Amino acid sequence: MTRRPAVGELLRGWRERRRLTQLSLSLQADVSARHLSFIETGRSRPTSEMILRLCDELDVPLRERNALLLAGGYAPAFPDHGLDDPSLDAVRSALRQVLEGHEPHPAVVIDKNWNLVEANSGLALFADSVEPSLLEPPINVLRLSLHPGGMAPRVVNLGEWRAHLLTRLERQVAGTGDRAAAELLAELTAYPGGLDREAEPQPHDVVVPLRYRHQEHELSFLSMTAVFGTPLDVTVAELAIESFYPADAATAKFLRSL
Structure with missing residues (x-):
C-alpha cells in the first residue's frame, strides 16, 4: 500500500517549489524557523490556521490547500461545486x-x-x-x-x-x-x-x-x-x-x- 505524504512533507514540497528557505518562509509567515522545521519533519502537528497561513505565503492553489488540510487531519476549507451547481x-x-x-x-x-x-x-x-x-x-x-x-x-x-x-x-x-x-x-x-x-x-x-x-x-x-x-x-x-x-x-x- 502506497504511503500518503504527511502534511509536513507536502508543505516542504511547496516551499521548495517556490524556492524559499525555511528562514525566508518563517519570516514571511511570522513563525519561528524552528517551529517550521518541526512541522516539515513531522515533529509538530500544525493547526489548520497554520496550514492556511503557510499556504497563503506559498500561493498554493485552493484545491491543493484542501489536500493539505486533509493530510493534516482537518476538513477542507474551500467548497468545490460543479459549474452547473x-x-x-x-x-x-x-x-x-x-x-x-x-x-x-x-x-x-x-x-x-x-x-x-x-x-x-x-x-x-x-x-x-x-x-x-x-x-x-x-x-x-x-x-x-x-x-x-x-x-x-x-x-x-x-x-x-x-x-x-x-x-x-x-x-x-x-x-x-x-x-x-x-x-x-x-x-x-x-x-x-x-x-x-x-x-x-x-x-x-x-x-x-x-x-x-x-x-x-x-x-x-x-x-x-x-x-x-x-x-x-x-x-x-x-x-x-x-x-x-x-x-x-x-x-x-x-x-x-x-
Missing part, C-alpha cells in the same frame, strides 16, 4: 456575458487543465477544418492549437506560437507540480512544428501574436487571460477566460464583416 449561477452568468460581449472576436473559458468549458461563436474561426476527433469532449485548447490535425497547419508563426504556449505550460508544471499538466506538456512537446524561443522581436512588438491563416486571409490576434479576482470555490479558482483581439486593422475589418 445553482450556487454558481452568478458565475455562469458573468462568464456568458463576457463571452457574448466579446463577439465576433474568439473567446473561451478553460479549466486548469486547459479543457474547454464554454466558448463564444468566434471559436468557429479556429475550429474550421480541424480533425473531428479534436472537437470531441473534453476539448483541450492546447491540443487543438498545436496538434498537426488541428490549428497548427494554419498558424503562420507556428514555431513562435508553440514556444509561447509551451513556456506557459512549463511554468504551470513548475509552479504546481500538476501531473496532468506534465503529461500534457510531454504530449505537446512531441508534436512537430519546431520551437522558436529566440525569435527576434521587432521594435513595435509588445506581445507574441497569433498569426492565423483563414481561407485567403492572414489574421493576427493578441491574446489576453482573465481570472476571477477573489475566488473562494475550487472550481471558480481554476477557471480562466482566454480572449483574442485583432492585432491589426485588417483583422479587425475582417472580424467586423462576419
Whole structure:
C-alpha cells in the first residue's frame, strides 16, 4: 500500500517549489524557523490556521490547500461545486456575458487543465477544418492549437506560437507540480512544428501574436487571460477566460464583416 505524504512533507514540497528557505518562509509567515522545521519533519502537528497561513505565503492553489488540510487531519476549507451547481449561477452568468460581449472576436473559458468549458461563436474561426476527433469532449485548447490535425497547419508563426504556449505550460508544471499538466506538456512537446524561443522581436512588438491563416486571409490576434479576482470555490479558482483581439486593422475589418 502506497504511503500518503504527511502534511509536513507536502508543505516542504511547496516551499521548495517556490524556492524559499525555511528562514525566508518563517519570516514571511511570522513563525519561528524552528517551529517550521518541526512541522516539515513531522515533529509538530500544525493547526489548520497554520496550514492556511503557510499556504497563503506559498500561493498554493485552493484545491491543493484542501489536500493539505486533509493530510493534516482537518476538513477542507474551500467548497468545490460543479459549474452547473445553482450556487454558481452568478458565475455562469458573468462568464456568458463576457463571452457574448466579446463577439465576433474568439473567446473561451478553460479549466486548469486547459479543457474547454464554454466558448463564444468566434471559436468557429479556429475550429474550421480541424480533425473531428479534436472537437470531441473534453476539448483541450492546447491540443487543438498545436496538434498537426488541428490549428497548427494554419498558424503562420507556428514555431513562435508553440514556444509561447509551451513556456506557459512549463511554468504551470513548475509552479504546481500538476501531473496532468506534465503529461500534457510531454504530449505537446512531441508534436512537430519546431520551437522558436529566440525569435527576434521587432521594435513595435509588445506581445507574441497569433498569426492565423483563414481561407485567403492572414489574421493576427493578441491574446489576453482573465481570472476571477477573489475566488473562494475550487472550481471558480481554476477557471480562466482566454480572449483574442485583432492585432491589426485588417483583422479587425475582417472580424467586423462576419
